[in-house]
Amino acid sequence: MSEHNEPSTAVSPFSAGLRCRCPRCGEGRLYDGFLNLRKRCDVCGLDYAFMDSGDGPAIFIILIAGFIVVAAALIVEIKYQPPFWLHAALWIPLILAVTLWPLRAMKSLLIALQFHHNAAPGELVKREPE
Numbered sequence: 823m824s825e826h827n828e829p830s831t832a833v834s835p836f837s838a839g840l841r842c843r844c845p846r847c848g849e850g851r852l853y854d855g856f857l858n859l860r861k862r863c864d865v866c867g868l869d870y871a872f873m874d875s876g877d878g879p880a881i882f883i884i885l886i887a888g889f890i891v892v893a894a895a896l897i898v899e900i901k902y903q904p905p906f907w908l909h910a911a912l913w914i915p916l917i918l919a920v921t922l923w924p925l926r927a928m929k930s931l932l933i934a935l936q937f938h939h940n941a942a943p944g945e946l947v948k949r950e951p952e
Contacts, residue, residue, distance in 0.1 A: 835938040839931030844868055845938065852930050859933075873936065874943075879928040887920040 833848035844850035850863035852870075862869050895913055898904065904912075935941075 835934035836931065839934035840927050842926060842930040845934040845936075852933070853926065857926060857929060872942075873933045875929050875932040875936070878932050879925055882928055883921050883925050886924075887917065890920055891917055 833846065835845060837843075838845050838848045841848075842852045844852060844863040844866060846868045847863060847866035850860075850865035850868075852859060854860045859870050859873060861871075891913055894916070895909065898912065899909070
C-alpha cells in the first residue's frame with residue numbers, strides 16, 4: 823500500500839469509476855476483459871494488486887435488479903395475468919440486462935472509492951492483558 827498512501831484530489835472517484843479508468847490518473851484502462859483487472863495502469867503505472875472489491879458490486883446489483891424485476895413482474899402479473907412462458911420471455915432478458923450491464927461500472931466505482939479513501943483490509947491487533 824505504499825504506492826497510493828495519499829488520496830488523489832485531481833480525479834473524482836465517481837468519474838474514474840463509472841468510466842472504468844485508473845483511480846489515480848483517470849486515464850488508463852482498468853480492465854483487460856469484461857471483469858478481469860489489468861496488472862497496472864498503462865499511463866501512470868499504478869499497481870492494481872491492492873484492488874479487491876470482493877462481492878460488493880454483485881450485492882448492490884442484485885438488490886437493485888431484484889427490486890426492478892420483481893416490481894415489474896408483479897405489475898404485469900396483476901394487470902395482465904400472462905402465461906408463465908411469457909413471464910420467462912419477458913424477465914430473463916431483463917434480468918440479464920440489469921445485472922450484467924451495470925456490474926462492470928459498479929466494480930470499478932467501488933475500486934475507485936477504495937483507492938480514494940485508502941481502504942485496506944482489516945487487521946486484528948492483539949493487545950497485552952492488563
